[in-house]
Amino acid sequence: MAALLLSGMNYNVKLIDGDTIESSNSERQPLSGTNYCGKPKVKALEDVFGILGRSGDNVFVNTYLDSFNINDLLGDVDFIMDATDSFRSRELINEYAVKSGKPWIYSSSHGSQGEIKLIIPDKTSCLNCLTGGRKLVPMACHSDSVDPEIPSLISLYTSRFITDYLERNIWDEDLYLISALSRDVSKIMVKKDTHCRVCGFRDFKLLESHSITGRQLY
Numbered sequence: 001m002a003a004l005l006l007s008g009m010n011y012n013v014k015l016i017d018g019d020t021i022e023s024s025n026s027e028r029q030p031l032s033g034t035n036y037c038g039k040p041k042v043k044a045l046e047d048v049f050g051i052l053g054r055s056g057d058n059v060f061v062n063t064y065l066d067s068f069n070i071n072d073l074l075g076d077v078d079f080i081m082d083a084t085d086s087f088r089s090r091e092l093i094n095e096y097a098v099k100s101g102k103p104w105i106y107s108s109s110h111g112s113q114g115e116i117k118l119i120i121p122d123k124t125s126c127l128n129c130l131t132g133g134r135k136l137v138p139m140a141c142h143s144d145s146v147d148p149e150i151p152s153l154i155s156l157y158t159s160r161f162i163t164d165y166l167e168r169n170i171w172d173e174d175l176y177l178i179s180a181l182s183r184d185v186s187k188i189m190v191k192k193d194t195h196c197r198v199c200g201f202r203d204f205k206l207l208e209s210h211s212i213t214g215r216q217l218y
């Protein structure tokens with residue numbers, strides 16, 4: 001959803017996903033009609049982009065991001081948007097982003113709540129500053145327990161955070177907590193941890209060990 005919004009604002013997007021469409025996806029991802037069941041998600045999205053006339057310079061890659069292909073896949077992008085349901089993949093993206101100096105945005109959904117944090121290397125705290133390397137429950141959950149409207153709601157906020165940063169240089173270090181249940185948006189300041197393994201000591205063990213391959217389940 002966020003990619004579709006951004007492409008409508010004339011951003012070129014590269015979508016990377018090795019998943020296939022499951023019947024349970026359709027209520028949370030209304031663009032993925034059930035007639036696509038069993039087919040690659042990126043194929044369904046490419047068709048939707050084409051129908052809407054937005055297939056110009058957008059790229060659709062049917063694979064999982066891992067520590068072998070991340071340099072090739074993300075080397076030509078200016079901004080990374082996280083839409084994965086894997087905590088491990090986010091840790092990998094965080095290491096790559098900090099090492100390469102590329103801004104990225106973390107987002108996750110759980111129940112009726114979503115979380116968003118903008119991460120700009122050398123300016124803000126990173127994902128590892130937030131987690132301390134611990135796997136946090138909302139970040140690790142798969143979408144079975146996510147309210148249907150939450151992914152779309154988080155997509156709206158995410159696309160706005162991205163354009164605010166890229167076009168108006170608006171950014172902060174906060175973790176945003178967005179609740180559909182209470183309709184509240186609250187935020188927690190996440191300060192840069194000088195002892196952070198990733199942005200402090202620049203230890204990129206996941207990237208350099210090539211320990212992440214294929215689909216990450218947590």
Ligand SMILES: [Zn+2]
Binds near residue numbers: 128130198200
């Ligand atoms: Zn950090």
